[in-house]
Ligand SMILES: NC(=O)C1=CN([C@@H]2O[C@H](COP(=O)(O)OP(=O)(O)OC[C@H]3O[C@@H](n4cnc5c(N)ncnc54)[C@H](O)[C@@H]3O)[C@@H](O)[C@H]2O)C=CC1
């Protein structure tokens with residue numbers, strides 16, 4: 001009798017031995033916080049359509065604005081709300097709905113989801129690898145406690161949830177060349193530990209409560225019109241800026257440090273594709289995605305083809321180098337390619353051309369003014 005009561009409490013039926021989805025619903029309180037009447041909602045219409053209604057957390061970092069642009073093209077401007085704890089620049093504020101949201105404030109998150117009838121959530125808030133090592137307790141709060149809030153709000157409101165993971169979810173004892181989806185994961189940064197936790201918690205909530213959790217492990221992402229937020233792969237963004245502006249670049253990783261990388265357009269397209277993939281095509285809930293892999297000296301050689309006077313020097317940052325030395329060198333993304341048809345567009349030459357075109361035109365505009 002006692003045993004049956006225990007089974008019921010954890011949601012197991014003694015007859016079939018199977019799980020029933022008892023939700024981890026928190027105490028239902030009413031948040032004193034209301035979204036101000038003058039919030040920048042651009043008269044969002046929430047009439048029922050086939051389109052998802054999207055919330056992006058941590059949306060003012062390197063990737064969020066680009067993701068909002070892509071999703072707004074597909075689902076309509078007012079269907080996608082960008083949020084962050086920072087103040088948006090004017091062009092972002094005027095490009096579509098923006099709202100303040102601190103992922104550590106659960107009631108505020110729930111209020112936003114309810115008031116805007118959110119159906120898809122892209123959870124981008126995080127402290128990245130290098131900045132996380134400089135502030136472990138904040139990284140632990142944002143990346144782990146914040147994730148718990150996101151998971152709970154997603155399961156409570158039946159959201160489709162995307163959480164990005166990273167090459168940083170692997171460590172020195174993982175196979176590094178190539179790194180498959182399923183292998184040893186013993187990262188040595190708080191960032192990596194929090195991302196392994198996110199992968200496992202998301203998958204657990206999927207199997208335990210039916211949460212539609214989807215996760216891609218991104219490589220280092222390279223973008224032209226947004227700055228990286230404190231990672232180990234940041235050099236591969238800064239190099240283009242310095243090459244066009246100064247003709248030289250000081251790299252904080254060793255010349256032969258090989259890491260997987262991806263152009264932002266590929267990254268954001270992969271994110272939308274996995275979110276739109278039919279559930280039955282997903283044999284897993286966490287996938288590696290990859291495009292290319294290079295070292296600083298290989299990247300510099302490619303830049304040199306366009307900027308003949310370009311020079312690279314090295315001044316190695318010990319923290320970033322130690323992190324990079326434990327990360328994958330090549331990423332095996334064959335499961336993503338097989339299951340939902342992932343295919344990258346940008347290899348190293350196309351990436352370098354796209355980045356230099358952007359920065360070159362910016363520099364020419366600046367010189368003309
Ligand atoms: N950029 C990259 O190369 C890669 C990024 N990713 C993941 O993609 C996601 C987005 O990355 P990025 O845009 O590069 O990050 P980022 O560091 O540029 O931006 C993160 C954003 O989170 C916000 N944030 C911090 N604390 C918050 C809080 N308490 N509540 C709400 N927002 C908060 C920050 O204000 C910032 O705008 C992250 O989860 C990151 O781990 C994964 C692999 C590679």
Ligand SMILES: CC(=O)[C@H](N)C(=O)O
Pocket residue numbers: 128129130166167168191218219220221230231232233234
């Ligand atoms: C690869 C990542 O997750 C990020 N760019 C970082 O370097 O921390």
